[in-house]
Amino acid sequence: MAERAQPLGATGAIGIAAAAAIPLLILLATVAIIRVAEPGSGLARADWAAIRFTLWQAFLSATFSVALAVPVARALARRRFPGRGALVTLLGAPFLLPVIVAIFGLLAVFGRGGLVNAGLGMMGLPQISIYGLHGVVLAHVFFNLPLATRLVLQGWHEIPSERFRLAASLGMDASAVNRHLEWPMLRQVVPGAALVIFVLCTMSFAVALTLGGGPRATTVELAIYQALRFEFDLDRAAFLSLIQLAITVFLALLAYRVLRHAGFAHGLDRPMMRWDGRTPVLKLLDGILILFAALFLLVPIASAVARGLPEVLGLPQAVWVSALRSLGVAGASTVIVVALSVVMALAATRLKSQGGWIETAGLTALAASPLVLGTGLFVLIHPVANPEALALPVTALVNAFVTLPFALRSLVPACRTIESEYGRLADTLGLHGWVRLRLVVLPRLRRPLGFSAGLAAALSMGDLGVIALFADPDTATLPLQVYRLMGAYRMEEAGGAAVLLLALSFGVFWILDRGARRADA
Amino acid sequence: MRIPCLGAGLVLAAGAATAGNLPELTVITYDSFASDWGPGPAVEAAFEETCKCDLKFLAAGDGAALLARVKLEGERSEADIVLGIDTNLTAEAEATGLFAPHGGTVVDLDVPVAWEDETFLPYDWGYFAFVHDTGLQGVPQSFEELADSNVSIVIQDPRSSTPGLGLLLWVKAAYGDRAAEIWSALADNVVTVTPGWSEAYGMFLEGEADMVLSYTTSPAYHLIAEGDASKAAAPFAEGHYMQVEVAGKLASTDQPELADRFLAFMLADAFQAIIPTTNWMYPAAIPDDGLPDGFETLIQPAKPLLFSAAEARSARGPALDEWLNALSR
Numbered sequence: 001m002a003e004r005a006q007p008l009g010a011t012g013a014i015g016i017a018a019a020a021a022i023p024l025l026i027l028l029a030t031v032a033i034i035r036v037a038e039p040g041s042g043l044a045r046a047d048w049a050a051i052r053f054t055l056w057q058a059f060l061s062a063t064f065s066v067a068l069a070v071p072v073a074r075a076l077a078r079r080r081f082p083g084r085g086a087l088v089t090l091l092g093a094p095f096l097l098p099v100i101v102a103i104f105g106l107l108a109v110f111g112r113g114g115l116v117n118a119g120l121g122m123m124g125l126p127q128i129s130i131y132g133l134h135g136v137v138l139a140h141v142f143f144n145l146p147l148a149t150r151l152v153l154q155g156w157h158e159i160p161s162e163r164f165r166l167a168a169s170l171g172m173d174a175s176a177v178n179r180h181l182e183w184p185m186l187r188q189v190v191p192g193a194a195l196v197i198f199v200l201c202t203m204s205f206a207v208a209l210t211l212g213g214g215p216r217a218t219t220v221e222l223a224i225y226q227a228l229r230f231e232f233d234l235d236r237a238a239f240l241s242l243i244q245l246a247i248t249v250f251l252a253l254l255a256y257r258v259l260r261h262a263g264f265a266h267g268l269d270r271p272m273m274r275w276d277g278r279t280p281v282l283k284l285l286d287g288i289l290i291l292f293a294a295l296f297l298l299v300p301i302a303s304a305v306a307r308g309l310p311e312v313l314g315l316p317q318a319v320w321v322s323a324l325r326s327l328g329v330a331g332a333s334t335v336i337v338v339a340l341s342v343v344m345a346l347a348a349t350r351l352k353s354q355g356g357w358i359e360t361a362g363l364t365a366l367a368a369s370p371l372v373l374g375t376g377l378f379v380l381i382h383p384v385a386n387p388e389a390l391a392l393p394v395t396a397l398v399n400a401f402v403t404l405p406f407a408l409r410s411l412v413p414a415c416r417t418i419e420s421e422y423g424r425l426a427d428t429l430g431l432h433g434w435v436r437l438r439l440v441v442l443p444r445l446r447r448p449l450g451f452s453a454g455l456a457a458a459l460s461m462g463d464l465g466v467i468a469l470f471a472d473p474d475t476a477t478l479p480l481q482v483y484r485l486m487g488a489y490r491m492e493e494a495g496g497a498a499v500l501l502l503a504l505s506f507g508v509f510w511i512l513d514r515g516a517r518r519a520d521a
Numbered sequence: 522m523r524i525p526c527l528g529a530g531l532v533l534a535a536g537a538a539t540a541g542n543l544p545e546l547t548v549i550t551y552d553s554f555a556s557d558w559g560p561g562p563a564v565e566a567a568f569e570e571t572c573k574c575d576l577k578f579l580a581a582g583d584g585a586a587l588l589a590r591v592k593l594e595g596e597r598s599e600a601d602i603v604l605g606i607d608t609n610l611t612a613e614a615e616a617t618g619l620f621a622p623h624g625g626t627v628v629d630l631d632v633p634v635a636w637e638d639e640t641f642l643p644y645d646w647g648y649f650a651f652v653h654d655t656g657l658q659g660v661p662q663s664f665e666e667l668a669d670s671n672v673s674i675v676i677q678d679p680r681s682s683t684p685g686l687g688l689l690l691w692v693k694a695a696y697g698d699r700a701a702e703i704w705s706a707l708a709d710n711v712v713t714v715t716p717g718w719s720e721a722y723g724m725f726l727e728g729e730a731d732m733v734l735s736y737t738t739s740p741a742y743h744l745i746a747e748g749d750a751s752k753a754a755a756p757f758a759e760g761h762y763m764q765v766e767v768a769g770k771l772a773s774t775d776q777p778e779l780a781d782r783f784l785a786f787m788l789a790d791a792f793q794a795i796i797p798t799t800n801w802m803y804p805a806a807i808p809d810d811g812l813p814d815g816f817e818t819l820i821q822p823a824k825p826l827l828f829s830a831a832e833a834r835s836a837r838g839p840a841l842d843e844w845l846n847a848l849s850r
Contacts, residue, residue: 044842049849112729129729131713214678214714215849229582230680230716232589386597472581472590487716488552489723 009433015347018340019361022401026368029376030245036379037242038235046215047223051243054219057133058201061140062194068141069148069193070186072293075286076149077156087294088153091146094297096455098462098505099143099206100482104498105300106130106139107486108307115303135211136219140204144197146297151196155189156182174282192258199251202244203369206464210483220244221371225469234379241375245368252367304498311496319481319497323504325392326461326478330508332396333403333460334453340400341407341452342445345415346437348408355412362408365401373398374466391470395477399460407452414448415441450516454509461505478504543575546779548768549600551587551683553719553800555580560799567791574779583717584683584766588614595619596773601780604644604768604787607683608634608827609690611641611767612834621772623784630788631807632765633825641767644787645802648761648822649687650754651732652725652739663758664692667732668706675712675721675730679841683764684718688734690833691762693840694826700840704847711848737761737820742801745815753820760824766802 043051076088094102110116110130117127130138159181167177208219218226220243227237344362348355368376377394381387387394418441426432426440442449464479471480478501485494555561555578565576581590584605591603596619606614614620622639630636632643651667651674653660661667667674677685693700712730715721725733732755743749768787770780786792793804797813804812828836 044845046842046845046849112727129712214711215845216708218849226678226680230586230589230678232592382593386594388594472579474579487720487723489720489727 009350011343011433011437012347012350015343015345015350015358019344019347019358022340022361022404023364026364026373026376029368029373029380032379033238033241033245033372033376035238036234037238043243046218047240047243049215050218050220050223050240051247053133053217054202054221054247057136057140057217057219058198060133060137061144061201062198064137064141065144065148065197066152066190066194068145068293069152070190072145072289073149073152073156074182075289076153079283079286079290081290087290088150090294090297091150094143094146096458096462096505096509097143097301098464098479098498098501099139099204100210100464100479100486101304101462101498101502101505102142102300103139103207103210104308104482104486104494105302105304106135106142108303109300110135110138115299131211132214132217136207136217139207139211140197140201142296142300143204144200145293147200148193148197149293151193152186152189155185159185174279192255195251195255195258199248199255202247202251203371205369205371205468206479206483209464209468210486220247221369224371224375228375228378228469234382237375238379241372244372248369248372249367301502304495305502307491308495308497308499311492312499315493315496315500318476319478319485319493319500322476322478322481323497323500325475326501327504327508329392329396329399329463329467329477330457330461330504332393333400334457334512336397336400337403337407337456338449338453340404341411342442342449344408345411346441348412349415349419359405359408359412362404365404370398370402370463370465371469373401374469378469387470388472388475391467391472391475392477394470395463395467396460398466399463400456403452403456403459406455407448410448410452411445414445418444446516450513453516454512457508457512458505461508462501543573544776544779545575545577546572546602546776546783547577547579547600548602548604548783549579549581549587549591549598550603551584551605552580552582552717554578554605558799560795563795563799564792567795568783568786572779572782572786574776576783583677583681583685583719585610585679585686586681586716589681591619591771592617598771598773600771601774601776602768602770602783605683606641606767606769607687608638608641608643608765608767608830609683609686609833609837611638611769612830613837614769615640615830616834619771619773620769621774621777623770624781625785628788628806630805631803632805633763634765634827638767638830641769642784642787643765643767643805644792645796645800645805646763646765647736647738647802648763648825649684649691649734650737650739650757650761650820650822652735652752652754653732655751655753657731660753660755662756664695664703664707667710668703670710672710672732673712673730674707674710674732674734675724676714676734677718677721678714678716679837679844681716682718683766684721684734684736685714686837687762687764689840689844690828690836691759691826693836694762694828695759701843701847704844705850708848708850714848736764736802737822738797738801738803738816741797741813741815741819744818745798745813756820756822760826761822763825763827765805765827 076084107130108114112127120127163181167181172180203221205221208222209225212218212222220240224237224240224244227233227240344358348358374394378387381390422440426436431440462479464483467477467480476484478497482494482497482501485497553559561578565578568576579600581587584607587603588606588610591598620640623642627636630643632646636643659670661670661672676688679685679689692703696703715724721733722735724730737754740752740754743752768784770784774780788806790808793806794808794810796802796804797816
């Protein structure tokens with residue numbers, strides 16, 4: 001279709017301004033960091049140790065996650081069983097799961113008094129400790145094994161089913177299928193999956209905060225937090241932020257290059273039938289793998305719920321107050337994400353083929369980790385106001401930034417579709433501006449908008465990053481409250497608060513996502 | 522010191538009701554002081570009886586993180602009094618210029634050092650020690666024995682915690698140039714490093730380590746409050762580093778007179794009598810009734826160690842680098 005000249009309109013102008021504001025704010029934060037950063041005597045040995053630990057734990061986490069994900073994904077790809085769909089959906093759940101809830105669950109299973117150590121004790125084996133490197137890697141594998149499994153499983157589904165049909169008619173057994181179909185696919189998919197997980201693990205603050213122990217298990221992000229909250233050394237926090245920024249930008253660029261892979265040729269989308277792998281041994285092996293993966297995911301969550309559920313009603317007032325605060329932060333994040341993503345998506349649609357940069361502008365939010373962005377804002381705010389007083393707005397804003405790329409990912413194509421399908425009709429009817437938005441665009445955006453809003457609310461609800469940097473004890477959000485109660489070894493209350501957090505995170509997602517779908521029907 | 526079940530400051534903070542139009546005095550302190558089981562509630566009740574004011578405690582992590590927070594807030598702080606740093610940090614705190622002189626004449630104190638500080642006043646003191654279960658076999662009697670043993674310990678981060686900083690200076694005072702070597706040898710005994718005393722003591726009680734850095738007075742809590750004689754402090758041959766905990770008035774306070782009255786009250790009998798069985802430390806001015814029964818069972822270190830405030834300030838940086846280097850390997 002030839003591009004029609006279309007007036008940008010007020011919404012479009014706001015969208016462009018919003019899109020420009022994001023990289024600008026990041027730039028501003030970075031400049032603020034650079035201005036105060038004091039390299040001092042350069043990198044001390046402890047700084048090198050933090051960099052080494054950050055990369056090493058991310059490497060181990062990515063390796064274990066992907067190495068375990070490949071057999072699990074293969075088992076899921078070639079088996080059909082009741083509940084398979086539910087299990088695959090469940091693999092997406094850790095994305096919404098508040099980190100501190102997962103940690104509470106992992107402690108209940110792998111901690112000193114947990115199930116695993118009880119089992120080891122009964123067998124007369126030495127106890128394991130969850131603090132330090134193995135704890136950090138364990139938690140990261142817990143979060144990323146499901147992600148890796150989904151990414152690899154998608155690779156399997158992208159192999160056209162006709163090829164498996166052909167392989168079967170040629171009489172290939174499992175190892176031949178592996179060699180000719182699966183191995184080439186894995187060679188394309190696995191490096192990308194591993195890299196994504198590697199990047200995520202270099203930025204995961206809450207895990208290092210709770211399970212890292214001492215200078216031996218300190219990530220760069222944890223060192224930033226310590227410099228700011230333990231010593232109030234802004235120069236050092238800024239310097240460490242620059243290091244973290246360099247790591248993430250380098251990795252993000254690397255990921256961008258690696259992830260552009262070519263896919264398989266398309267098939268006819270016939271349901272995949274597998275004729276290989278029908279031997280009893282392989283069936284048993286796949287069954288065990290799937291069971292193991294499901295248990296590894298479900299047992300910690302179930303333990304957290306079992307331990308915390310009876311405590312929820314008896315929670316002290318302070319916990320309920322912080323839950324309200326978290327709902328407020330989640331609500332604010334949601335409003336910001338919805339407003340920004342809609343105006344940006346509309347602007348991208350109006351700009352036609354020149355609109356690509358709008359999505360890229362949203363993506364820049366991912367280059368700065370939330371903690372680095374938080375440090376930048378802290379440095380900017382401190383000379384003019386007490387950062388603690390702004391803890392909640394800043395948390396809402398930073399969390400909105402983190403969700404924005406995902407929201408744009410689903411809204412931009414949706415807006416383009418609406419414009420191409422209804423644009424002319426709306427023009428003919430003279431629908432412009434707000435009326436057009438209300439009558440034509442928004443009703444058709446409901447689903448992706450509901451999903452994006454749900455994502456924003458859930459992620460913001462569970463965040464334990466920026467808030468730890470900014471909050472004073474009086475303005476704790478619910479995740480921070482869980483962390484503090486755990487630190488004080490008030491495990492019953494921590495468990496109750498964790499269950500409340502879990503329910504609220506999934507609850508807000510469900511209401512927004514489902515609510516939009518229901519209204520759509 | 523602090524009692525073991527903490528973090529309750531959070532509960533306290535949210536439940537605090539404002540009492541009418543009374544002037545408000547805000548004391549920012551460490552978590553365990555403000556907790557339900559700490560001295561906070563009793564001190565609040567005692568002071569409010571006479572002050573015609575509303576006393577409010579704000580909890581802010583452990584003692585060293587407390588100073589970081591005071592620096593962060595600067596002159597914007599809502600707090601009037603900072604209570605809970607120790608003499609290892611007073612020189613650093615003084616240098617911020619955020620504190621005002623206490624202005625009072627120092628009466629008879631029972632702290633084991635001569636008191637000449639014009640900004641800060643002490644409210645309690647104690648000796649650092651490693652606390653263990655009496656069932657522990659082969660209790661180490663020195664840092665070198667500890668380093669050679671398989672005994673596991675939980676310690677606190679010297680950047681956020683005054684006991685953590687105390688341990689750093691304890692090793693420095695006892696071993697001087699050999700401190701780095703001692704830390705390298707201790708590294709494999711350390712299960713984990715916690716941000717504050719509360720977390721570390723909690724982990725020890727849950728059985729996550731054989732010993733925890735605390736105070737010679739900690740066993741008194743178990744003995745007196747719980748009737749449990751199963752905890753003991755290990756006497757170390759090098760001597761024991763002391764901690765003198767202090768409070769000071771912020772220059773930015775909007776209640777200077779009330780703040781002065783609180784500092785005076787802090788050294789009076791009513792406050793001092795609360796300290797031994799809630800903060801589990803020695804009172805800075807022993808009340809008329811003396812120390813509670815049970816305190817006589819505690820070990821008495823033969824060789825007390827303590828840097829002056831100025832010495833502690835200049836020793837901290839290099840000692841911290843040694844500690845970070847040894848423990849990050």
